[in-house]
Amino acid sequence: xxxxxxxxxxxxxxxxxxxxxxxxxxxxxxxxxxxxxxxxxxxxxxxxxxxxxxxxxxxxxxxxxxxxxxxxxxxxxxxxxxxxxxxxxxxxxxxxxxxxxxxxxxxxxxxxxxxxxxxxxxxxxxxxxxxxxxxxxxxxxxxxxxxxxxxxxxxxxxxxxxxxxxxxxxxxxxxxxxxxxxxxxxxx
Numbered sequence: 001x002x003x004x005x006x007x008x009x010x011x012x013x014x015x016x017x018x019x020x021x022x023x024x025x026x027x028x029x030x031x032x033x034x035x036x037x038x039x040x041x042x043x044x045x046x047x048x049x050x051x052x053x054x055x056x057x058x059x060x061x062x063x064x065x066x067x068x069x070x071x072x073x074x075x076x077x078x079x080x081x082x083x084x085x086x087x088x089x090x091x092x093x094x095x096x097x098x099x100x101x102x103x104x105x106x107x108x109x110x111x112x113x114x115x116x117x118x119x120x121x122x123x124x125x126x127x128x129x130x131x132x133x134x135x136x137x138x139x140x141x142x143x144x145x146x147x148x149x150x151x152x153x154x155x156x157x158x159x160x161x162x163x164x165x166x167x168x169x170x171x172x173x174x175x176x177x178x179x180x181x182x183x184x185x186x187x188x
């Protein structure tokens with residue numbers, strides 16, 4: 001192979017090595033709506049782990065099976081209280097003086113968009129017994145980008161990519177979703 005062909009091959013390889021990953025930035029997975037029946041009981045939530053993709057809409061249908069329980073999702077403005085037969089959602093606004101105000105509204109479901117990728121803890125805000133501090137769960141929001149999804153999927157040897165990306169998690173090559181009627185997490 002002569003020198004000119006070698007340089008053309010090197011340049012084309014370089015262009016492909018840069019262009020292909022950049023093209024992934026332009027595409028994202030289709031967003032979905034996940035409807036979950038969230039049950040709270042002493043001292044846990046069911047499901048205790050919710051896995052979605054960035055941009056997915058989450059509709060929670062909360063209910064308490066025993067006592068009064070709270071729900072506060074770190075990183076999101078989602079807070080509500082569950083009593084047997086009723087759920088109260090906290091909402092906030094700024095008044096004319098610039099002061100932050102808060103009030104509660106009775107709802108049957110709570111919906112929000114998972115617009116931040118990462119791992120977020122949700123916890124009970126109402127003292128419900130001795131093990132109340134351990135009543136937690138987690139929302140895992142996977143990046144909704146094929147390139148990042150591929151990087152996060154490289155978990156063949158069980159090695160996390162914590163040094164390469166913030167919040168380095170282990171993600172599988174398949175997409176998890178929730179079953180519409182039962183609310184159980186399943187492979188899609």
